[in-house]
Amino acid sequence: MKYLQGQPHALPGHRTTLAGYAARHFLFAVEEGVATVTLNRPERKNPLTFDSYAELRDLFRALAHADDVKAVVIAGAGDDFCSGGDVHDIIGPLTQLDMPGLLAFTRMTGDVVKAMRACPQPVIAAVDGICAGAGAMLALASDIRYGTQRSKTAFLFTRVGLAGCDMGACALLPRVIGQGRAAELLFTGRSMSGAEGERWGFFNALHEPASLAQAAQAMARNLAQGPTFAHGMTKKMLQQEWNMGVDEAIEAEAQAQAICMATNDFHRAYHAFVAKQKPAFEGD
Numbered sequence: 001m002k003y004l005q006g007q008p009h010a011l012p013g014h015r016t017t018l019a020g021y022a023a024r025h026f027l028f029a030v031e032e033g034v035a036t037v038t039l040n041r042p043e044r045k046n047p048l049t050f051d052s053y054a055e056l057r058d059l060f061r062a063l064a065h066a067d068d069v070k071a072v073v074i075a076g077a078g079d080d081f082c083s084g085g086d087v088h089d090i091i092g093p094l095t096q097l098d099m100p101g102l103l104a105f106t107r108m109t110g111d112v113v114k115a116m117r118a119c120p121q122p123v124i125a126a127v128d129g130i131c132a133g134a135g136a137m138l139a140l141a142s143d144i145r146y147g148t149q150r151s152k153t154a155f156l157f158t159r160v161g162l163a164g165c166d167m168g169a170c171a172l173l174p175r176v177i178g179q180g181r182a183a184e185l186l187f188t189g190r191s192m193s194g195a196e197g198e199r200w201g202f203f204n205a206l207h208e209p210a211s212l213a214q215a216a217q218a219m220a221r222n223l224a225q226g227p228t229f230a231h232g233m234t235k236k237m238l239q240q241e242w243n244m245g246v247d248e249a250i251e252a253e254a255q256a257q258a259i260c261m262a263t264n265d266f267h268r269a270y271h272a273f274v275a276k277q278k279p280a281f282e283g284d
Helices: 050-063 087-094 099-118 134-141 156-160 169-177 179-188 194-200 209-224 228-243 246-261 264-274
Strands: 009-011 015-017 027-031 034-039 071-076 123-126 130-132 144-147 152-154 191-193
Touching: 034 050, 034 209, 050 087, 050 099, 071 209, 099 134, 123 134, 123 209, 130 134, 134 152, 134 169, 144 194, 144 209, 156 179, 169 179, 191 194, 209 228, 228 246, 228 264, 246 264
Parallel strands: 034 071, 071 123, 123 144, 130 152
Antiparallel strands: 009 015, 027 034, 152 191
């Protein structure tokens, strides 16, 4: 992995820790099992570049092996989440690429979404202000989304002459807000307000801008203190069962739950219940 090579501390069985990882194209910190990714170009509304796309892809892939990260928060510095691909650093150069180069780029951006969905940690997006284009896809690829009244989420690909089917939007957005609502947003590229986003189920909740980060961190810490192996199983099944019939899903969940019943956390929960104590989960 280009941006993570030599950064994590190796553990037996190819496990790693990411607490010491020094991100190059955004801010990154790990505290109490929660990794916080902060897009940090507030003067430009936190746009993405070729390099930040690649580093995000590599980071979320590495999270699959990170023992010290139990949940992730992704946010933007300042008053905005992410304005999408940088017009000067990405959009302009794309007009000069040939078809193989364009396809390599679109596959890389899609790989960011794949990596976010594949990492076992729950990902919470804290969305304030502008959340557009690829930024809207980062939010959509997250497992839980918190917004504000001033959040403006736009899948604006059509407004620059592109199709709405970018980075998995046509697969993911209808499942979150419904086919008709998704079609409207993807055809028109208009902004979805914070209130609409909450009403339609895109946002789990709205918070005041000043308390948004705190709410996202609180949820992340709550999840990090839970049975994190089981949380990873829940996330995996939420993804895999899209392609299953009901009978297949019930069987898959039977197998998944049986695996979780063999964990130490399940036994810890039982013994804590018997002792009338709160279980202290350790993720194994």
